[in-house]
């Protein structure tokens with residue numbers, strides 16, 4: 008059988024294949040192995056971490072929606088020192104490319120986290136979850152061009168690792184934010200995070216989620232995410248990781264053709280942990296059937312063809 012080169016280099020981040028989990032929907036535990044070999048993924052990624060412990064939002068934190076999930080977890084976590092001491096060693100044992108996702112209440116926290124992680128070995132890239140609320144002025148970084156540029160620039164001042172800027176779809180024009188991220192020095196862009204959403208219980212006549220509002224993920228958002236990847240790929244000259252509702256190899260291939268060089272899978276992998284392996288295999292089969300030798304040959308093809 009013809010060998011297909013599934014490897015891809017994203018702005019200095021080398022992946023053995025283009026399929027990895029989305030932050031917050033994946034974890035590794037010392038004594039609970041996953042039902043598959045983690046080494047087969049393109050990379051592994053942590054849930055977004057903050058400097059300090061966070062309890063997250065009141066429950067209920069997740070509800071189902073047609074073809075999707077609405078979550079308002081509020082990024083609970085045990086803080087960066089716990090991540091470094093307890094979580095990272097488990098991730099590193101997986102013998103995989105490790106991406107650490109960081110949150111931040113404002114510019115300063117992103118910079119402090121990047122500075123702290125710079126002292127730690129075995130981290131291959133950092134993804135900035137720019138959708139976190141900013142306590143300094145109550146503006147979400149990823150909703151503001153200036154804040155996006157500044158946050159990334161400050162992280163780049165202290166970090167030598169490839170920086171992935173994760174963009175929010177909850178903006179008027181994502182291409183403006185993508186440009187700002189490029190100006191700030193991002194090495195890679197990932198998009199999209201969840202889309203602002205809510206559900207109301209008609210019996211209680213109240214919002215379903217404890218936080219009242221949350222973010223929609225899953226198949227419902229795929230066409231929207233795909234269009235945003237397409238728009239951003241036309242705008243900036245950075246590698247893109249496509250995220251949003253990817254549930255099959257066909258979905259993933261659509262993102263690659265639209266201009267993404269890799270994909271992250273979230274909600275679909277919560278439902279079926281083995282789906283990422285099926286997606287990897289499906290992409291490889293497609294490339295073989297279509298007569299390609301490498302994944303790189305199809306990145307952005309729909310853009311070139313239109």
Ligand SMILES: Cc1cc2nc3c(=O)[nH]c(=O)nc-3n(C[C@H](O)[C@H](O)[C@H](O)COP(=O)(O)O)c2cc1C
Nearest residue numbers: 029030031055136199200224225251252272273274
């Ligand atoms: C339960 C849950 C938790 C999430 N936590 C995070 C997080 O900590 N950091 C982050 O950047 N995105 C987080 N996300 C967003 C996902 O990484 C992803 O961007 C989004 O769900 C869209 O992809 P999907 O439709 O494949 O799930 C979370 C999503 C879900 C459903």
